[in-house]
Amino acid sequence: MASAGGPSGVVGISVRPDSSAACLFQKVGARSNSLPGAAPVQVRRCHNKARNGQAIRCAMATGKEQGAVTTASSDQHKGGLRGKLNKVVLAYSGGLDTSVIVPWLRENYGCEVVCFTADVGQGAIELEGLEKKAKASGACQLVVKDLREEFVSEYIYPCLRAGAVYERKYLLGTSMARPVIAKAMVDVAKEVGADAVAHGCTGKGNDQVRFELTFYALNPELKVVAPWREWDITGREDAIEYAKKHNVPVPVSKKSIYSRDRNLWHLSHEGDILEDPANEPKEDMYMMSVAPENAPSEPEYLEIGIIAGVPVSINGRDLSPASLLAELNEIGGKHGIGRIDMVENRLVGMKSRGVYETPGGTIMAAAVRELEALTLDRETMQWKDMVALKYAELVYAGRWFDPLRQSFDAFMENITATTTGSVTLKLYKGSVNVASRKSPYSLYREDISSFENGEIYNQADAEGFIRLYGLPTRVRAMLEKGI
Template sequence: MAQLKKKSKSAIKNSGKDKIVLAYSGGLDTSVILKWLINTYKAEVIAYCCDVGQKEDLAAVKEKALKTGASEAIVEDMKEEFAENYIFPMLRGNALYEGAYLLGTSIARPLIAKRQIEIATEKGAKYVAHGATGKGNDQVRFELAYAAVNPQIKVIAPWREWDIVSRAELIKYANDNGIPVPVTKAKPYSSDKNLFHISYEGGILEDLENAPEESMFEITVSPEEALDKPEKIEIEYKNGNPIALNKKKMNPFKIVDTLNTIAGRNAIGRADIVETRITGMKSRGVYETPAGTVLSFAHRVMESITLTGEEIELKNSLVPQYSKLIYEGSWFSPELKAVQSLIDSTQTSVNGTIGLELYKGNIKVLYRKSKNSLYSQNIVTFEDDKGSYSQNDATGFIHLKSLRYKLM
């Protein structure tokens, strides 16, 4: 059995058995951490697995947690909550980090952390733990959410405490302790799944010259393998939220889940990105976000006919900061709530339907219509507008716009 020295003093003074609620996925990191917490702290560890639509065998995850030594394993279905109160608000804000990342991992962490803290309170646990590394973003996301919900609960972050420094050592510890591991030579990377996306990082992807292998992708196909005929869809919006797909009313979870399948089979939603982590280092992530890619595109198109130019300009100016707040784990911060409130105040007019054509990785607009549309064909036409607009009015407008040049 691998023996680990602790680099820092224990967060728990071992007088009796304390309780720790661990954010548990059943993957390599949290499986090892579960056993390590038991071995190191001699505490009761409650494994909490939040179902955010990862479509894994969560009964097996629960069984694995108990077999690894958890005193209790809780699996909770939070898919509806995740879609309605996390994904949809973010889509209303057109969030896009560094112009490329749709924030699929970032948006799930606040919900998991919130429920983790709430369960710790219910169970009388003084501590929570997570499997995020000291190099990554998730340590910040989890711990900011913990503090926002209940700053009195203490945090254990094993990756900042133990002597393990690599995935290879993590696998050795797992093997020494009889813990099955999902990382193999056949799958030389790690992945994170939820309803909104799948992310892949580490392993062979750390070399920027390695293109991701086709076998890696799970919910999208390549353009070469996509349908040979375009697929048409229609999305209905109300108050900035999609409420129907192909004329069928659906709840938020069902819309995202169904659209994942439709967009995925049309090769939509892949991204290979090098992004700036919260710590400042550059990191490569490969993502599959099929529904998110379509919904982000469709929402912007609907806004283009229902919001004024000034509203669009204001919203666009907020996107970088709004996206950064989400990326950095500030979902529960007062500043994000303020921005979200402003965003949502613009969405009451974002109503209507949009028709799209999906084909081999491309999205084409077929039509868009809204009772709140600000588009007027009568005014904008190059043909006879029947007196709807006087072109002479432009003279004074241009004089005013150009006045500053006369003063320079």
Template sequence: MSTIKKVVLAYSGGLDTSAIVPWLKENYGCEVVAFVADVGQGAEELAGVEEKAIASGASECHIVDLKEEMVANYIYPTLKTGSIYEGTYLLGTSMARPIIAKAQVEVARKVGADALSHGCTGKGNDQVRFESCFAALAPDLKVIAPWREWDLSSRESLLDYLAERNIPCAASATKIYSRDANAWHISHEGGELEDPWCQPSDQVWTWTNSPEQAPNEPELVSISVEKGEIVAVNGEQLSPYQCLVKLNELAAPHGVGRVDIVENRLVGMKSRGCYETPGGTVMMAALQAIDELVLDKASRKWKETLGGEFAHLVYDGRWFTPLKDSILAAAEAFAEFASGEVVLKMYKGQVVAVQKKSPNSLYSEDFATFGADDVYDQSHAEGFIRLFSLSSRIAALKK
């Protein structure tokens, strides 16, 4: 352990990482540099975080603003693939991890550290995500995961550990939920959520209104899409991050983006989580509406396959891999056609695309109409059906 001289810790200011700072110093005899990623978790979470880090024993604290880069270079590319994990989860925690790990490595290089550390537990997905990214970006740096090493096993033991060292911490033993927030979403685990039979109480949700509390009047929002990227909200041109912020503000009051799921963790166990992704849910609905117009049947089927594969890739922490580059290249090919305008209705927890148009639309009213037309001879369908069902006909004749 004495070979480690300086470690960069992914620091949040919460209970776990506050205890990790002194633990690293005591057990590794090393200097600890705190690294804080600003991924849009909010000013409240970041308030005083540098002072907390220094008070915990860190020699310095680096706060890195990653909001714009995260949305533009990690969330938008994932959106282009249409990725939804296990049909419901919009990958809010998963998409943030590779950019945080990348920035942590950059800080480590900057300060001359020889190790990296994180506060992920041995039961979760994040340890795999962080360490897989570290392996791809900095295989020479040692990784220290205190939760897999120390004998502190509970919230109470962590609080006692800090109290013994007179290290201030705002946490208490009565905290019920474990939460993770960024510009895209907020997740909630623990408390009554550990029993899938328990309905989430109102205190679980912190961002969105319940459908019952939502306005009684629907609200329309217009979204402009260029090559698979949302570029404007209600006619206002905005950066990717600002588009997300604006849509969060519009969708959260309507209760859009709540999900309550039991998911398969990478480490093998199932976990129950509640997620709030208001703006992201609207973004996904808008992009799906454009795809309906511009992608033919075979292309949509293939994109669904790509989206499913990419969802697992992101969830499993394999961002810095050739497979990621390959899938994104395929998604970019489809995104070339994904431009247009979508109007969506937000109402009582739901968002529905009610108007959509694209210069690349394959929809033709002339062909699709139920009225009289001069472009489609319905009698031609007979030969198509006979050929399409030919194998079934032959099989039946053999019996």
């Protein structure tokens, strides 16, 4: 399932309705209902306690909308085909699957459906017309939250600082996005008084685990509904037929031959010809980066400022986490950086093939790794690399809120406290190479590393060191030769 998202710059808004009328959410600053073709509505504003200072507003509908909600309210009282739920918060993208899930939840659980959309940087195209689609599908509310800064600072940066990479290549783009979305869903469920949450992940993928482990960790009392594991819909044609039967407008957007997931960190591609690992990806598949051979013929140098293991600036300009990553995506994509083609082991046991574009993330990871070469000693670096492997596995498996990952995070934060300085990188036709490293905490000493003799390191001392260090090797050889 594509990640649920929300329009750029839209503040999250939600309320607990104080009547049975449908709640139609407006963007902050809107003067009236913005739904195309909607009947005029009278607006009564109601205020609940806002989280993180976000505005909360509610428009109460009358007329035709009022009649539509009366039906939903009736469904709520009598229950559904599979049981009874009061209100469900659904991770909503506006595509065919999630549009169909809305009436399916109402039919099978007799509940109100609150659609939730998170903006994690998937782009404006995926976020257009969501309010209209949600209402047309039968939802009583659409809640939108901009999670971009939180996503980068609280999820991406800890993984970056840890050096977490899954199976040698994957920079965990989707794995990091799911817990931030699921956490927001738990918050929204509390705000609107929902007793359940739902997602549109299939029963074959990793995302179902990532969503549900977050739900369990943050609110184990919430019921979880996963329609793909329950319903009889088996494919796109079944979903279209169900939509027509329940008067749900079928999304008219062009169906991609690839399954894609996009956020501020990466863009993934799966399906179609990629299902055969022998097939080379087609160039027209890529969306965030140019082919390296078509990148500029002149290299570009970037100075990345880093404090305590996380980037803070580009060429001396301080930027917010999300702004910094967005800018590096543009620069890296222009130079064809960050393309990865891999076969990975899914958590559920099967192998899958995916192609990932992570231009900005690839640049960030290279910069942090190169600075660590100055600031970490050998033993610390080796332990960090070992812990990073397990850290990546936990994130990939959806165990973001596990005490073990949180403990690993405390370890990473402590040992990278001195990973501060700057790294200058050379970007050229798909490659990222280090040109310069500087840190006030550098463990590199020119007076020690120089080939010239110095006061701290006497080359003659190496003889005794080698004799002692090589003693086990000599003893073994003496035994073999009968000495």
